[in-house]
Amino acid sequence: MQHSSSKQSKGRPRGFDPECALEIALDTFRRKGYEGASVDDLTDAMGISKPSMYRVFGNKEALFNKAMDLYETDIVSFSVVSLREPTARKVAESFLRGALDAQTRTGSKGCLGVLGSMAYSDDAHAVRANVLARLGAARAALASRLELARQLGDLPGNDPIDGLVSFLYALVHGMAVQAAAGVDRTALEDIIELGLRAWPASGIEGA
Known part of the structure; x- marks a missing residue:
């Protein structure tokens, strides 16, 4: 019996860098705004799955607040x-x-x-x-x-x-x-x- 290959979840890539991911999220929010940036936009940009995003950063609002912290200290x-x-x-x-x-x-x-x-x-x-x-x-x-x-x-x-x-x-x-x-x-x-x-x-x- 031949098994069809299933698409694997992005998960949390080996060597994942939360600081780098947060910079990418900040860039996404700056381009699209809070409302314009969907969770899919954010996870695709960061290269992680939704469960990984929630585990590392919390929900979209929590991620935005962390991005704002970075924005204030860096930009x-x-x-x-x-x-x-x-x-x-x-x-x-x-x-x-x-x-x-x-x-x-x-x-x-x-x-x-x-x-x-x-x-x-x-x-x-x-x-x-x-x-x-x-x-x-x-x-x-x-x-x-x-x-x-x-x-x-x-x-x-x-x-x-x-x-x-x-x-x-x-x-x-x-x-x-x-x-x-x-x-x-x-x-x-x-x-x-x-x-x-x-x-x-x-x-x-x-x-």
């Missing part, structure tokens, strides 16, 4: 680094240029924060809330740094701190959309230059 770490600059203007410039570097680096596919915040399906409420909470924490840290600059006399004027933070994020998110659409780096640098022209002058002489 958008500029948002933390920029806070160390000595003046508010340099904070703003470092923030914008760091975003540009992240958006135009080799293999960049899009802003995971923007994509995640636009997830509105019934099964994506927790994901959207998580992304917005992360964004809120980043905005609060930037606002705190600008408030300190104002107290030190480095950021004169009456422009509301929250408005300045929103201005920077509007530029960053707008650049992310344009970068994903294929706008070249030179054009995006022009946006930064125009944005910095609108930024309040430093109140510290020579800054």
